[in-house]
Amino acid sequence: MILFEEVVKRYPGEYVALAGVSFEIRHGEFVVLSGHSGAGKSTLLKMIPVIERPSSGTVRINGQDVSRLRAAAIPYLRRNLGLVLQESRLLFDRSVFDNVMLPLVITGHPPRDAARRVAAALERVGLKGRDREMPAGLSGGEQQRVAIARAIVNKPSILIADEPTAHLDRAYAREIAALFKSFNEAGVTVLVSTHDSELFAHHAPRRLVLGKGILIGDSE
Amino acid sequence: MTGWLYLHLRAMAQAIRRLATHPLGTLLSAMVVGIALSLPAAGYLLLDNVASLARGVSGTPEISLFLATEAGAAEVKAIEERLGSEAQVASYRFVSREEALRQLEQSGLGDVLGGLGSNPLPDAFVVSARGDDPGVFERLQARFREWEQVEHVQLDSAWVERLHALLGLGRSAVLLLAALLGFALVIVTFNTIRLHILTQRHEIDVSRLLGATDPFIRRPFYWFGGLQGLLGGLVALATVWLTVKALAAPVESLAVSYGAVFSLSGPDLRQGASLLAFASFLGWLGAAISVRRHLAERLR
Incomplete structure (x- = not known):
């Protein structure tokens, strides 16, 4: 489903973020990507929705080489991925409903069906009935839940999260980790990066460890 | 087709919301566009009236x-x-x-x-x-x-030729004025859209991450430019119409004092529609250039 083959990412100044990383994630897996800050976790995750392209090597999603994808085709790839970034990246001048609705607006969903999906996604993340609230009035954990609802509203087959619990206290972080587990149990392939691998230890059976751009561990 | 229409309606609604969010700014922009456009529009209308007068006076040379x-x-x-x-x-x-x-x-x-x-x-x-x-x-x-x-x-036909030459000169002058002021309007819209792109860069970036295509991101800006131009066109149309109404009686009296029959007319439906279409086009053009220039980097 997700295949990295000898992926190298070199930034200007010859800084090497990834130095020949190879692994495969199969359909329905829950994988945690761990490592210290600067290990290359974010860079690796950015390769999947083509926010970054590899300097060399290949990234394949469902057999398709996305590292050489035309710019015009990238949006259509991203619509099939659920993305949760380190910061919630919500639109603070829009309501919770409008934020979660955005991916459906982008894909041109009929409004009535879209509203049903938004309600279902919010219920899934425990924010039922909070759709008219503004993000600024929510706690950090709730904002991250809104971001997760936005990521799953399009029913993606792959969910990618970059440090989704980075700014949350322990209780909120556990709730978020359990939420990802529930998506995985529903059949979604989940790849989560974290510097706190213990948090996901009993949710994710597989753990990839990055160190200075090199894959130094794979629990498989 | 329905999806395409829905996306356009949504982009239009988004543009209207943006215009309504800043009513004073919208009004001022429309005034700038309108006043600038009313000059060539009034010039064109004056020439049109003189040309019809000349046709009536010269009859058949x-x-x-x-x-x-x-x-x-x-x-x-x-x-x-x-x-x-x-x-x-x-x-x-x-x-x-x-x-x-x-x-x-x-x-x-x-x-x-x-x-x-x-x-x-x-x-x-x-x-x-x-x-x-x-x-x-x-x-x-x-x-x-x-x-x-x-x-x-x-x-x-010597005098007819002179009149035609004068009308030709007038048309060229109006065309030049329209081109210059049209260019200015394109710049005004260009700058307005640039500011909108700057203030909405977060929304643009988030939308891109969620799978928005370039046309999806660009469309509301095109609508915004076109609607701003349309509002400016309405201001110009109202300005010209009021000017004609205000000058019609004095011009008619002046013509009578020379023993002639002449009254100012217009703008008619066709001229009004042309002015609105031209203004909308200029707004759209300014938006298109600005989006091309300022979104290019964000959309890569």
Whole structure:
């Protein structure tokens, strides 16, 4: 489903973020990507929705080489991925409903069906009935839940999260980790990066460890 | 098709919301666009009125064909037949030498000719051409000159040509003014859209991450530019209409004092629609250039 083959990412100044990383994630897996800050976790995750392209090597999603994808085709790839970034990246001048609705607006969903999906996604993340609230009035954990609802509203087959619990206290972080587990149990392939691998230890059976751009561990 | 329409309606609604969010800014932009556009629009309308006045006053410019004094009835008939078959001749009338003498006597110049003993005036045809194109008059004049028994051809269109030249100059000036002010309006919209892109860069980036295509991101800006232009066009239309209403009575009085009948008219439905379409196009163009310039980097 997700295949990295000898992926190298070199930034200007010859800084090497990834130095020949190879692994495969199969359909329905829950994988945690761990490592210290600067290990290359974010860079690796950015390769999947083509926010970054590899300097060399290949990234394949469902057999398709996305590292050489035309710019015009990238949006259509991203619509099939659920993305949760380190910061919630919500639109603070829009309501919770409008934020979660955005991916459906982008894909041109009929409004009535879209509203049903938004309600279902919010219920899934425990924010039922909070759709008219503004993000600024929510706690950090709730904002991250809104971001997760936005990521799953399009029913993606792959969910990618970059440090989704980075700014949350322990209780909120556990709730978020359990939420990802529930998506995985529903059949979604989940790849989560974290510097706190213990948090996901009993949710994710597989753990990839990055160190200075090199894959130094794979629990498989 | 339905999805495409939905996305456009949504982009339009988004653009209207943005315009409504800053009513003062929207009003000021519309005023700037409107006042700038009203100048060439008023100039065009004035020229249009003068041109219709000129058409009315000049009626059908005339060409006089003076025949040779020895031309007999058969030659006169032959020329009349040739005139009848000329496609660009609208009408003609024959002025016999006797009638010409009579007209001269009535004008008070009979005494001058009295001493000559015989009528020195030739038979003549007075010809009206179709349309008011000076080129047609000149071509007809050149052709008539070659006809037998035609001694002299006089084209009475010098003033028409001067008027046409003046109208042409006026049209060029209005066109130049429209181009210059149109360019200014494109710049105004360009800058407005640039500021919108800057303030919405977060939303643009988030939308991109969620799978928004370039057209999805660009569309609301195009609508915004087009609608801002349309609002400016409405201001221009209202300005020109009010100006015409305000000046109609004084202009009519002035015309009457010169013994003429003239009243300012317009803008009519076609002119109004053209102005609105032109203004919308300029707004869209400014937005398109700005989006191309400022979104290019964000959309890579």
